[in-house]
Amino acid sequence: MVQENSKEFTTPIFPFTAIVGQDEMKLALQLNVIDPKIGGVLIMGDRGTGKSTTIRAIADLLPEIEAVAEDPFNSHPTNLELMSSEVKSKIQNNSGDIQTEFIKVPMIDLPLGATEDRVCGTIDIEKALTEGIKSFEPGLLAKANRGILYVDEINLLDDHLVDILLDSAASGWNTVEREGISIRHPARFVLVGSGNPEEGELRPQLLDRFGMQAEIATEKDPTLRVKIVEERTSFDQSPKIWLDKYEEEQQELRDRIVAAQKLLPNVKIEYDFRIKISEVCSRLDVDGLRGDIVTTRAAQAYAAYDKRDKVTIDDISQVIVLCLRHRLRKDPLDYTVESYKVEKIFKEIFEIEE
Structure with a gap:
């Protein structure tokens, strides 16, 4: 009970x-x-x-994940990169069954x-x-x-x-x-x-x-501000009713994320797009290659989220500012917003008209 x-x-x-x-x-x-x-x-x-x-x-x-039961590291039962040494030894030595649970x-x-x-x-x-x-x-x-x-x-x-x-x-x-x-x-x-x-x-x-x-940033629209306050107040007063109200939407999004995780390994990105992403990073003087890698990964994840197995220019445009704005070198004499710089170079290289 x-x-x-x-x-x-x-x-x-x-x-x-x-x-x-x-x-x-x-x-x-x-x-x-x-x-x-x-x-x-x-x-x-x-x-x-x-x-x-x-x-x-x-x-x-x-959604819940499968983990080795009573393991302090939430070890994955099959992925070697996500399991502790003890679990790995057990599997390698075939010393007993590995019990799992969903957490x-x-x-x-x-x-x-x-x-x-x-x-x-x-x-x-x-x-x-x-x-x-x-x-x-x-x-x-x-x-x-x-x-x-x-x-x-x-x-x-x-x-x-x-x-x-x-x-x-x-x-x-x-x-x-x-x-x-x-x-x-x-x-x-x-x-x-x-x-x-x-x-x-x-x-x-x-x-x-x-x-x-x-x-x-803080929401400026008074109508939207009132809506946010009202929704939060309603939730605090009767959380169970509120959770039931959104359960269907929550489940839909949960299913969409799981489907995207499964689709992700099959999402392809054209070589020409990868070249252009690297060109954007080079033009923006981004140090290292992490910006190139992350932008590519994020675009693939966005395509998977949108239930597609091929990256489009729109997928890249949705993520490139998020991936690069914090990698730009700070110039104390340049007050141009980083987001604007990334968008400007992206549109130039991908030949997108204003």
């Missing part, structure tokens, strides 16, 4: 499909869920614009004041020395494997935690070493950061690591 009613005691989460406006942020989150290799989303904008609400809503929307996609908050041990996990040295057992207390990176790691006010995050995030985001693994004992586990997650640009800039290394940057 307790099990049956347990859902009633969980905190209700505002439905993703009920969120008004902020289309850039919603699109970027959906594309990263379809293809986590895009590299995450940085959401910059005013306070009180629904950043945290939207991020929690996308995690709640997603919700993990949504982990990384607090600004978190310690390194809390983020990476800790090794029990005493147990290792006295009993010869590698005893590991998993941290937030372990819990976020195969899920979403969310850092609010990421521009205020301590430098040592930024370095840890950069290492994990680059390799997909987290390594904890202490007193000659080393433990390594998968840490593949969609990194989502949010912040207010007035509170400081991000380090260039971290900024470049994000696949996309969405910019959001």
Whole structure:
């Protein structure tokens, strides 16, 4: 009986499909869920614009994933890149059946004041020395494997935690070493950061690591503002009625995301389009090749989301600003908005008339 009613005691989460406006942020989150290799989303904008609400809503929307039962790393039962060493050894040695269960996609908050041990996990040295057992207390990176790691006010995050995030985001693994004992586990997650640009800039290394940057602003239209306030108030007063009201739309979007994930490996992009994407990046003086890769991946994810197996110019136009605006070099004497620069060069190279 307790099990049956347990859902009633969980905190209700505002439905993703009920969120008004902020289309850039919603699109970027959906594309990263379809293809986590895009590299995450940085959401910059005013306070009180629904950043945290939207991020929690996308995690709640997603279908459950299959994981090894009682595994602290949410190990995938077949994908070697997403399983812990213990699970891998069991499979390789055929030592017993691997039990699996379906779990919700993990949504982990990384607090600004978190310690390194809390983020990476800790090794029990005493147990290792006295009993010869590698005893590991998993941290937030372990819990976020195969899920979403969310850092609010990421521009205020301590430098040592930024370095840890950069290492994990680059390799997909987290390594904890202490007193000659080393433990390594998968840490593949969609990194989502949010912040207010007035509170400081991000380090260039971290900024470049994000696949996309969405910019959001406070809604100016009074009618729309009233609608947002009314919907939020109604949800707070009667969440169950509200969730039932949007359940059909939620399920439709859930099915669309799953279908896009399955279609994604078959989505093709013409060689000529890839050349032109690289030409845009070159003309904009984008450092490295991450901009080229991310734009291509995002365009393929957008095509899959639109139920097509071939990328069009329109797919590229929908994602290219999101993928490149934060990679442009800052010129203190140039006040041209980054989004405008990317759009201008894109239209020139793809020969799109104004």
